[in-house]
Amino acid sequence: MSRSYFHLHLVSDSTGETLINVGRAAAAQYEGISAIEHVYPLVRSGPQLERVISEIKAAPGLVLYTLVGGDLGERLETACRETGSPCLSVLQPVHALLQSYLGAQTTARPGAQHMLNAEYFKRIDAMNFTLAHDDGNLPDDLEEADVILLGVSRTSKTPTSIYLANRGLKTTNLPLVPGVPLPPALEAAKRPLIVGLFASPERIVQIRQNRLLSLNADESTLYVDREAVADEITSSRRLFTRNRWPTIDVTRRSIEETAAAILDLYRDHRLKFIAV
Incomplete structure (x- = not known):
């Protein structure tokens, strides 16, 4: 056309x-x-x-x-x-x-x-926090976050985190890597909203293959093996279910749509947190 x-x-x-x-x-x-x-x-x-x-x-x-x-x-x-x-x-x-x-x-x-008011500086503070806590960095102060995003590699955690930070939410994202334990501080976190992101194996494999291609890396790896990826996603969803964390399927969602869903969840979460 x-x-x-x-x-x-x-x-x-x-x-x-x-x-x-x-x-x-x-x-x-x-x-x-x-x-x-x-x-x-x-x-x-x-x-x-x-x-x-x-x-x-x-x-x-x-x-x-x-x-x-x-x-x-x-x-x-x-x-x-x-x-x-x-x-x-x-x-x-x-x-x-x-x-x-x-x-x-x-x-x-x-x-x-765009006036330099309190809301503006709140967004700047959230952006600084989010960039410092990207991809599992500084995991010991998770309680300071407003939102914690979990998901296997290539589930749009980083761009979603940055979008949320631009809306004033301090966001941490943690990668789920086979054989790598989650930080102990996650279990103790009470204040943040914790959200699990997942996608179809086909979508994850496609994104990972494009990533390896851009890096001129070897594609003969479990990182892009369809069965291995499916196992990763299954394990992540079991983790989310076990901890009763809300989940979002990002297979066909834009970053904006995913962030909008998280903002809705966050509003409900804050109301419950304040009421306790």
Whole structure:
């Protein structure tokens, strides 16, 4: 199936993360069509906007923007009408709904969601903790973690941990390796939510083979043997069941979907922990 492409211009007075997420989520719904992204972050002055407009004129397409200060949004929309490029303020409908509901006027603050507040520093602290405790490192202070992820090699523990850290959760991940005992501190851990990750043997073998290929390593090893991998996964699931740890099958889940499921589990876990 041949693919078609269109230019997607994302103009932001902040980092552009909101626009990127919205644009990709919407474009993903159209099979066989891909967006050529043009991202313009930190657009807060007339000269900066003029450079953006010149690029839109050179490659007309769809324009999404989040410009909350001054008349930059109006100037962008005028230029887009002249070039025939559909243009939409992504936040304007949300602002209008909030204003109607709250009965209050907005205060234009570009990048306000990225202010250096307590939540921001909480995420930084969680990220530092998570990176220091990746792949079984520093196992003696597991009680300080918010979440502990367990799973055999290639069950997306590290990227899931980093995603959770970006949401403010201190996350430790421990690999389950045949013949290697788990750290004693795990049994004593009461505060953290412990989650077991697993996937189908076929999926694990495929990922491990790709990993070995990228390293130019020998593939004649139990690491990618289908029966050996199946035994690893079976043993891990028995461990999870024995300890009554919640589990997530990551075979067909994205990192975001896995993290969302863990966040739901964590909310319930914290309520129970606080109630005790």
